[in-house]
């Protein structure tokens with residue numbers, strides 16, 4: 001048996017969405033550079049075979065996402081569960097699926113640079129998987145090329161092998177990208193929209209949203225992004241107060257607020273999502289009524305609550321790292337429609353706040369049209385006191401946290417107080 005370590009057991013760099021630098025690429029290429037695929041690749045071992053299976057699962061999932069419009073998180077889980085992959089190989093398959101989905105546009109630009117004819121959809125999916133491993137994931141070249149070629153149908157093997165070998169011999173630092181959006185793998189309109197509202201900081205935000213999200217758990221075990229926890233604190237709920245979380249599913253902020261001893265009511269328009277809140281409430285053993293209610297026609301008397309949290313449905317353009325395929329689904333018109341719905345919800349939420357009470361508006365997007373462009377509800381003023389915790393930066397009449405400030409989702413929040 002070869003002394004060479006099984007290629008796929010060598011470090012698989014945690015994907016950052018950034019192409020590897022020269023030194024990293026040289027290290028990854030050392031074992032495979034200028035070899036004929038199949039001649040210097042280590043003999044298949046059970047590890048190599050397992051990694052091959054992981055790549056096969058990843059490719060199946062990618063095809064479902066790319067060709068059938070399936071949701072990445074919904075397809076991946078069942079397909080992994082149906083496989084015999086080990087925990088480690090599931091992680092590898094997951095990283096390949098999410099990474100190549102995120103970096104799809106950047107991978108395509110590289111494929112198009114080296115393919116002498118446009119690949120059909122099936123061939124492109126295989127090439128994306130190979131290019132992602134070579135350029136972004138630090139998989140050694142011989143493993144990335146040969147194992148990806150092994151997934152290919154006979155008739156396209158030669159073509160896929162040739163393209164991937166050219167990519168393996170290329171230093172991506174020399175790539176001439178059509179735009180920053182292509183380099184960072186976003187639709188042009190998303191990069192433009194964030195540039196318009198974040199200025200020079202948009203690139204750092206886009207880069208950060210190419211990284212897998214960090215996992216943070218609260219003291220009660222509920223897994224919730226830190227920036228969402230900061231929004232819940234910003235409501236400043238106190239024992240004895242009546243608080244409404246108008247768009248509450250899956251219940252992260254409602255359950256956080258309930259720990260203060262406030263009487264929190266959680267509502268959501270969608271029944272199946274309200275059920276998720278109820279599950280979380282039960283699991284955390286909280287006393288928190290959950291109801292299905294459309295926030296544009298809320299079933300409460302006016303001025304009933306001491307505080308209302310409107311954590312509004314939004315485009316999610318601050319939390320793209322959480323859903324790898326979201327950037328390819330959302331469209332400019334969605335943002336316009338969501339902004340209209342948010343304005344409606346803001347008006348009806350405001351009507352429920354009692355005298356001197358608080359209205360907290362938050363969204364996990366960084367787009368002004370979905371946040372600071374909304375008009376202050378009648379009878380309210382902006383409360384511009386600094387939120388009690390978090391890395392908030394002032395942004396017009398509100399506050400925002402950018403993804404690269406503290407490795408969290410990006411959020412915008414505006415706090416209002418009823419004065420008449």
Ligand SMILES: C[S@@+](CC[C@H](N)C(=O)[O-])C[C@H]1O[C@@H](n2cnc3c(N)ncnc32)[C@H](O)[C@@H]1O
Nearest residue numbers: 247248249250251252253268269294295311313
């Ligand atoms: C950003 S999520 C809320 C996240 C939640 N606050 C948490 O921290 O777990 C927005 C929610 O708004 C709900 N929603 C959308 N339109 C609504 C409406 N008209 N009335 C009430 N809820 C609505 C969606 O079903 C979704 O669950």
